[in-house]
Amino acid sequence: MQPLEGVRVLDLSHVLAGPYCTMVLGDMGAEVIKVEQYPEGDLIRQMAPFQSGMSYGFSVINRNKQGIRLDLTTEEGQEVFYRLAKTADVIVENYRPGVTKKLGIDYETIKEKNPDIIYCSISGFGQTGPYKHKAGLDIMAQGMSGIMSMTGESNGRPVKVGVPVHDIGAGITALYHILFAYIYKLKHHEGQYIDVSLVDSALAWTVWEAAAYFGKGEIPVPSGSRHRRIAPYQAYKTQSGFILLGIVNERMWERFCHHVVERPQWQNDPRFATGNDRIENVEELEKEIEAVLTTQPSDVWLKRLEKQGVPCGPILNYEETLHNEQTQHREMVIDYDHPEVGLMKTLGFPAKMSKSPAEFRLPAPMLGQHTDHILEELDYSKAEIERLKHKAIV
CATH class of the missing domain: 3.30.1540.10 (formyl-coa transferase, domain 3)
Structure with a gap:
């Protein structure tokens, strides 16, 4: 039995930070339902490369999830979501602050319908403060956190980290705080709200740099591949x-x-x-x-x-890394058969657990793939489902 079996997660997030968080929850057994806005769905679905119409980026970050496509700008779409939220343990979203309030799916609204809900919001700068409404992409967070100012070679142009480290970092921060909140809920029978910022998550990683600044007033500068306190x-x-x-x-x-x-x-x-x-x-x-x-x-x-x-x-370059004997031995590349797309590859699970290992259970959903199944589970009749489809609610 996986540790999160029986936990239902509604994934309202898109692109990377939120979907990474919910992917790992799914890997550990949670039932993750990806709720995508009607009609386009997650923006990452439009990003190349593609295999048989499926974005490879989407497939890698959205395994172990079911999918429903829902127009949350309509009252009927909101009502579908409310029914779904009553059955959930966790909700994850990464809209810009204020959007969920306009849609009527914010924490305070959902809490009235499900007082035990754990609701996590991920944004660039957080839900409070003078920058809360600013767009917060990974690269902006790299600049605002100070990390870009210390990355690259001295006297060179600003350089971002080679992977979207702040998106992934915020997803990981959200992940472990959701687990903290779930443990708290088990002990105290209360849900709670979690506010995660890309910039805060990144800043929390700058422990060496904080020590240097607080201890000696040093402002870190780019140093290539060098360590600040060890040589060679x-x-x-x-x-x-x-x-x-x-x-x-x-x-x-x-x-x-x-x-x-x-x-x-x-x-x-x-x-x-x-x-x-x-x-x-x-x-x-x-x-x-x-x-x-x-x-x-x-x-x-x-x-x-x-x-x-x-x-x-x-x-190593990335191709060499993926084919490296250690990578292969650790099963960090997985082959699977997508029922619509065919043979695909994805990344494996980074931790090897002896009692409750992560599992690949579901390939990333096609857009709206599980809509009928999810609505039937919520006691919608076939006639009601057809009516919602006809009205482009789902």
Whole structure:
């Protein structure tokens, strides 16, 4: 039995932050019903690439969900949603603040109909404050959180993180707070409202940078692949490309100097003698290390480093990552057969649980695929369902 079996989640969200959260809830056994606005549905359905008409982006982020298409701008559409909300444990939405109130599906309205509901709103800047009505896409959150100001190479243009880290981060933040709220509900028999912001979620990740600023007034700047407090800890050029190297204590530094690069004099060089010395002279350290590493290809250095127990690794492109033997062994790529689309691939489950593992139960729904089934469950007759379809409510 999966841990969230029997929990019903209504997913009003779109694109990425909310759908990621509800996908994981579904992976852990929750019954997730994706409620998409009539007629277009989730915006991500329009995003390439496609396979047999299905957006691959949509398919990856919306597994383990049923789907209903519903016009929430109409009274009858709202009534359908109210019936559905009475049966739910959790609602997740990521509209801009104020939209759910206009639609009549906000927390206060739903709470009157289902006092135990856990209702989570995800937005760019949160439901309160002077910026609450601003559009909050991932890239804006990267800028507002300060993370873009410290990403990339020094003296370069602003660089965003290569993946939508703030969307995913907000989805994860919403996920664990929903679980916290569910535990609270089990103990105290009360639901609650959860307000999640992309910027707040991102800012919570800047623990090293907060320590540097609060402790010493340092304002972080772009440092490429370097660590702010450890050296050597970055990408280094070799004869054939780049490798990653991370030396986190003096014993590793000694092994690196004596047995990897065969430069024992570095250990006593006043520029590099201690961790703080190496940070203070990181530019010179990089030049010295690369002068040695560029004499041999990456594979040679990786073998030497691994033999000495010094943390190291290659820099793979995404295709290499997906086909890597470790990725394959960990089942992080899954094949499945979509009943409408055919053979598809998706990402696997990142945690391996011994008693209640995540499961792939349902492929992403076609637009409105489960509408009839869901309405029948809510005691709508076939005639009523046909009438709602005729009026373009569903």
